[in-house]
Amino acid sequence: MSAIARNILTFPVVALFIACTVFPGCRKPTPTPSQVDPDLFEFDLPARTTPEIAVKTAPDFERVALDGTTFRMRDGLDRITLVNFWATWCAPCVAETPELVQLYKEFRGDGLIVVGVSLDDEGFDAVKGFAAEYDVSYPMILDDGISDQFGGLYGLPMSFLVGPGGQVVERYTGRVPVDALRRRIVSLLSSGPDEG
Numbered sequence: 001m002s003a004i005a006r007n008i009l010t011f012p013v014v015a016l017f018i019a020c021t022v023f024p025g026c027r028k029p030t031p032t033p034s035q036v037d038p039d040l041f042e043f044d045l046p047a048r049t050t051p052e053i054a055v056k057t058a059p060d061f062e063r064v065a066l067d068g069t070t071f072r073m074r075d076g077l078d079r080i081t082l083v084n085f086w087a088t089w090c091a092p093c094v095a096e097t098p099e100l101v102q103l104y105k106e107f108r109g110d111g112l113i114v115v116g117v118s119l120d121d122e123g124f125d126a127v128k129g130f131a132a133e134y135d136v137s138y139p140m141i142l143d144d145g146i147s148d149q150f151g152g153l154y155g156l157p158m159s160f161l162v163g164p165g166g167q168v169v170e171r172y173t174g175r176v177p178v179d180a181l182r183r184r185i186v187s188l189l190s191s192g193p194d195e196g
Contacts (some may be wrong), residue, residue: 058083058162059149063141066124066131071115071139074166079111080188081162084176085147087119088130093157096175097134103178103185104138110189114138117146119156163188 058081062072073081084100086093104114118140120126127140147153150160154173161170161184170184 056168058160058166058168059146061146061149063144063146066127066140069139071141076113076162077166078164079113080107080164080185081113081115082159082176082181083115083117083146083150083162084157084159085117085119085143085150085153086157088126089120090156092175096157096178097136099178100138100176101134101136103182106182107185107189112185116140117143119143119147161185 058073060074062070062074065071082100082103086097088094100114100116104112106112115138116136118127120142123142127142130136131140150168157172157175159172159176160168161172161181163169169188170181172181
């Protein structure tokens with residue numbers, strides 16, 4: 001086969017790859033719990049805390065949540081809030097969801113708030129089935145500028161831990177390191193708002 005013929009045959013494949021990378025409609029469907037194995041993501045860069053946090057104080061915002069209630073960031077200023085930016089098409093986000101659901105159940109009575117901020121282009125149409133599938137009981141809202149108020153995102157998932165008083169105490173890039181996060185939550189709960 002000549003070089004010209006190979007190039008002509010290669011072009012449609014490359015064009016399709018680029019189109020599926022750029023246009024969200026080509027993304028793979030959301031994995032189900034049985035299809036997602038957290039061990040598959042061990043090759044990812046480990047989630048890390050970044051000391052250079054762009055915002056020191058969590059922005060105040062309010063949005064209508066999936067369940068029809070209104071989530072107000074200011075309502076949690078005397079508590080601990082984990083703001084988790086995610087999407088249904090993000091495999092590491094899907095893998096960490098059961099861990100966040102468990103963490104919320106574990107510390108909800110102590111004052112932990114978890115809010116999932118979805119970056120899905122389809123909005124609640126994509127989130128509704130996902131939340132039911134994963135039994136997500138914490139508020140789920142849509143990102144329409146919230147991520148910009150946090151200084152922007154460097155990938156998904158990305159989470160911000162906000163201590164009592166509204167100070168951003170940690171930023172996690174990648175899957176949340178659940179054991180380290182659990183220890184940090186316990187520390188914040190025991191230290192109170194003035195020492196977090």
